Amino acid sequence: MKKTFQLIATAAAGLEAVVGREIRELGIECQVENGRVRFEGDIESIIQTNLWLRSADRIKIIVGMFPAKTFEELFQGVFALDWENYLPLGAKFPISKAKCVKSKLHNEPSVQAISKKAIVKKLQRYYARPEGVPLMENGPEFKIEVSILKDMVTIMIDTTGSSLFKRGYRIDKGGAPIKENMAAAILLLSNWYPDKPLIDPTCGSGTFCIEAALIGKNIAPGLYRSFAFEDWTWVEKDQVQKARAEARAQMKQDVQLDISGSDLDARMIEIARNNAEEAGVADSILFKQMRLQDLHTDKINGVIISNPPYGERLLDDSAVTKLYQEMGETFAPLQTWSKFILTSDEAFESKYGSSADKKRKLYNGTLKVDLYQYFGQRVKRQLRE
Structure with missing residues (x-):
């Protein structure tokens, strides 16, 4: 098997720089591009990035890149790649996705079919299986993706499985929840640090509060879920278990956090508490049913983060206008707080x-x-007395 891989972490538009910063904090050099961050690494890098990245969507291996304007060029390009270094005999390898943009080849089902055919032929030759006899696909799954942009083909294998935003703690959700990785990215973009108070006055199912607590306690976001790569024969189970054990050892369970969330809907508060319990951070968050207008605090230098209902989500225009006016009036006295x-x-x-x-x-x-950002006036905390 390969020792090093060309890898990408995919990200929502606008969040690539956050993902890049997270990857560098893991000690890995990277290049930030539109919609993704490119880096090189080994199996350890695949494990660590899946386990620790809070704001990314997926980690993918780039098997190869080549130009193709015809189906014959596509077939030969896919066939030439070193599939024997990725796919053991018996592996399942669906071409789960094909995306063609500004390219001569634009029929995505045909791109999928021809790519599959080329891989099958390569593996039949490598494993000395007769042509015409189907390969058994009853082993671990390797989901393959084909992307063609301006006639340049990129072939990738997804290492993640379910998207990284699926941390595994969300038992229930409200009408329009924010994804966990986007909530984490916004926290990382904000000026909140675990020693500051944090309030989400429209907390819904509690995602911002829970993600903040995971950051504050240094809990790896992928700690309690599984990944596609864990089923692969060339990834040592001991290596994954060691990475998880090290992540557990780095948790800061005794850290004191000041995180609170409120919502008008009592049912949402119940859901938020259950989700926080599932995430192992219920003791770090105070959830309370409350109207936004009733928010008052004597604390200073805190951060308010809010993903309020907006037109396309839950409320009509007049209700949205009223809510935003109330927000402005309620937050105005909190001059040292950033919003x-x-x-x-x-x-x-x-x-x-x-x-x-x-x-x-x-x-x-x-x-x-x-993301509208209002920065609070800085006040030294000792002046509080």
């Missing part, structure tokens, strides 16, 4: 009553949203 508010409403600032210090364009799924 980070995610919404697709382009008229947010006028409804809220003040212009953001900074605005960042992101995508919540396919929906374009903005």
Whole structure:
């Protein structure tokens, strides 16, 4: 098997730099590109990035890249790749996805079929199996993806399985929850640190609060879930168990966090508590049923993070306008607090009553949203007495 791999971490548009920073913090050099971060690594790197990246979607191996304008060139390019270094005899290898953009080859089902045929032929030759006799595919699964952009083919294997946002703690959710990896990315983009108070006044199923607690306690986001690569014969089980054991040893269970979430809906608060319990952080978060307008605090230098309901999600326009006005009035007295508010409403600032210090364009799924950032006045904490 290969010792090193060309790898990419995929990311939602606007979050690539956050993913790049996380990868560098793991001690891995990387290049940030549109929608992904490219890096090189070994099996250990595959394990660590899946286990620890909070803001990425998936980790994929790049098997190879080559130009192709015809199906014959596609077949020969796929056939030439070193599949024997990835796919053991008996492996399942569905071509799970083909995506063609601005390319001569644009029939995606045909791209899938021809890529599959080329891999089958290569493996039949390598494992000395007669042509015409189907390969048995009853072993571990390697999901293969084919991407063709401007006639350049990239062939990848997904190491992750279910997307990295699926941490495994979400028992239930509300009408329009934010994905866990996007919530984590926004926390990493904010000026919140675990020694600061954090409030989510529209907490829904509790995602921001739970992700903050996972960051504060240094709990690896992938610790309690499994990954596709764990079934692969060339990934040592001992190596995965060792990485998980090391991640457990790095948890800071005794750290004191000041994280609270509130919501008007009592049912959502119950869901948030259950999710926090499942994530192992229930003791670090105070959830409370409360109207947003009733938010008051004497604490200083805190951070408010909110993903309020907006037009495309849950509320009609008049209710959204009223909610944003109430937000502006309620948050205004909290002058030392920074506020980070995610919404697709382009008229947010006028409804809220003040212009953001900074605005960042992101995508919540396919929906374009903005993260409005208001930075609090800095006050030394000892002046509090």
